Amino acid sequence: MNKLNSFIQGYVSVVIRGEQREQFVNLATKKRLEIWDVRFRGGQGITMKVLLRDFFEFRPLLKETSCRVHVQERFGLPFQLNKLGRRKAFISGFFLFLLGLYVLSSLVWKVDVQGNVRLSEDEILKAARQEGIYVFQWSFRLKNQEDLSKRLSHSIPGVTWVGVEKHGTNITIQVAEATKPDERVLNNPRHLVAKADAVITDIYTEQGRPQVRKNTRVKKGSILISGIIGSEQNPQVVVARGDVKGLVWHEYEVSVPLIQKEKTYTGEWKERKYLITGDRALQLTGYGKIPFAKYDIVEDREDAKVGPYQLPVGMMTEKLMEVQYIERELSETDAKNVGLQQARSDVLVKNGPNAQIQAEKILHQEIKNGKVYLNILFEVEQWITEELPIVQP
Amino acid sequence: MRRFARKIRKMTTEMLDLPQDVVFDLPRVTMMGDVQVHIENHRGVRHFSDDRLRLSVSTGEIELTGSDLIIRAIWPDEVIVEGKITGIQYMRTGESR
Known part of the structure; x- marks a missing residue:
């Protein structure tokens, strides 16, 4: 009998007692029952090993030979499985674990x-x-x-x-x-004309025919780069393209009050806390009269969260900060500088990123009604082109 | 009739030079040193204890003597005996050839 096979099928070691034990062995072999390791045990007993399957065939033979059987020991897989079977929770847990592992690993994470x-x-x-x-x-x-x-x-x-x-x-x-080429901007045929009265400082023509040169004085609206090229008999209309820089004069009127009001925090503050749900708030702390005449309120709201989920309750903290308005008096020169500064940044903002102030001049300065009035002339170098479509006949 | 059949069989074995155990259902005993005996064509166990094993065979009985005898395996026509074997005795009974 193959050892592995008998282990898988399971076998038992039994003691057979009785006068006709040899006859019992003979009958068993005749019925082709698998028995092996037959040993003499003294007295009337013999032990043998028998396949579990065949053990159940013993009963009629025992009756016939009037022998008695007693199981000594059990071997093999069926008995071990039986033992395991009693630990059902453990076994099912083990399989659940394997199943879980399989399920989780077959998800896309x-x-x-x-x-x-x-x-x-x-x-x-x-x-x-x-x-x-x-x-x-x-x-x-x-x-x-x-x-x-x-x-x-x-x-x-x-x-x-x-x-x-x-x-x-x-x-x-x-x-x-896919790399796509930049889309071409579609343009009408056009001239480039001056945006303002200016003196040209730089001209660069990409397409078209330049009509002016460096140091030319131009009026607002005059053509700088013409979109009509070719001979007079055979004109051709193109999109004028290029950059023209010029000196432009801007006159500014600025007024700066001599007394400046400023808001400052005194450093005194008071806190109020609220519990909020939805759009209702329950004040928790900071009851009582507000000790400040003037104050700013700074709100800080915190929502309670569990992981990524927002809960419908939260805390709100209000900080009341006392403010004070102080007045500051400026000297005339300070006021003038403030005004100049304002005017300068305004000029630069309005005239494009490449604007450069070349010169500035205060034309007029006077104090009236507690304000300094300034009249300033800026000389700015900037782009001066403007598009003018060519209307074709 | 049986005797006649037996005679015919004997004649054929002699003529065809067949081994006798095949034809006459005789036991074949193979012994490995004094530790194992392999007996084919037995007819059942007559007696078994740890110093004596008697097997019936077609023409009588075989008796093994020794000590610590165990039947390692047993099938309807084959038996393997292990232990310290000191003797084998063949006892012929029944009808003669």
């Missing part, structure tokens, strides 16, 4: 997008979701990766290639974006 520059990740993830790639999707429900790649590269606009790779529970979407 992470979707990564790589290689996108122009396209947003959300856009790609959205397209991927359409194809069934999303977090908590079952891995086995995904189509094969080649198919997915193909379909995704069709469904996401502006990509040349999409690769979908699966590493365990992670999915990586590799994107190669």
Whole structure:
């Protein structure tokens, strides 16, 4: 009898007692029962090992030979399983663990997008979701990766290639974006004309025919770069393009009050706390009269959170800060400087990023009604081009 | 009739030079040193104790003597005995050939 086989089927060691024990052995072998290791035990007993399957066939033979059987020991898998079977919770826990491991590992836990520059990740993830790639999707429900790649590269606009790779529970979407040439701005044929009266300091023509030169004085509206080229007999209309810089004069009137009011915090403060739910607030602390004549309220609201979820309750802290208005008197020169500064920044803001103040001059300065009035002339170097469409006959 | 059949069989074995155990249902005893005996074509156990084993065979009985005898395995026509074997005795009974 094969040892492994008998272990799997299970066997028992039994004692047979009786006068006709040899006859019992003979009958058992005749019935082709598997018995082995027959030993003499003295007196009327013999021990033997028998397959569990065959043990149950003993009964009629025992009757026939009037022998008695007694099981000594049990061996083999069926008995061990039986023993295990009694620890049902343990066994079921073990299988549940395996099942859980399997289930969790067959989910998609992470979707990564790589290689996108122009396209947003959300856009790609959205397209991927359409194809069934999303977090908590079952891995086995995904189509094969080649198919997915193909379909995704069709469904996401502006990509040349999409690769979908699966590493365990992670999915990586590799994107190669199509490089698109910059779209050309469509322009009407046009002239470039002066925005203001100016003296040209620099002219650079990209397309068109320049009509002015450096140091030319131009009036507002006069053509700087013409959009009509070619001979007089055979004119051609183009989009004039270029940069023209010129000196432009700006006159500014500024008034600065000599007495300046300023708000300052005194440093005194009081706190009030509220418990809020929805749009109702319950004041918790800070009852009593407010000891300040004038104050600012700074609110700070904190919502209670559990993980990423917002709870409908929160705390609000109000900080009442005492304020004081102080008046400051400026000297005339200080006021003048303030006014100049204001005027300068205004000029630079209004005349484009490349504007540069070349010179400034105070034309008039006077104190009237507690204010300093200034009249300032700025000489600014700036872009002076303006488009003028050419109306074709 | 049986005697006639027996004669025919004996003649064929002699003519065809067949081993006798195949034809006559004789026991075949294989012994490995004094530790194991393999007996084929037995007809059942007559007696078994740790110093004596009697097996019936077609033409009589075989008696093994020794000490610490165990039947390692037993099938309807085959038995393997282990232990310290000191003797084998063949006892012929029944009809003669």
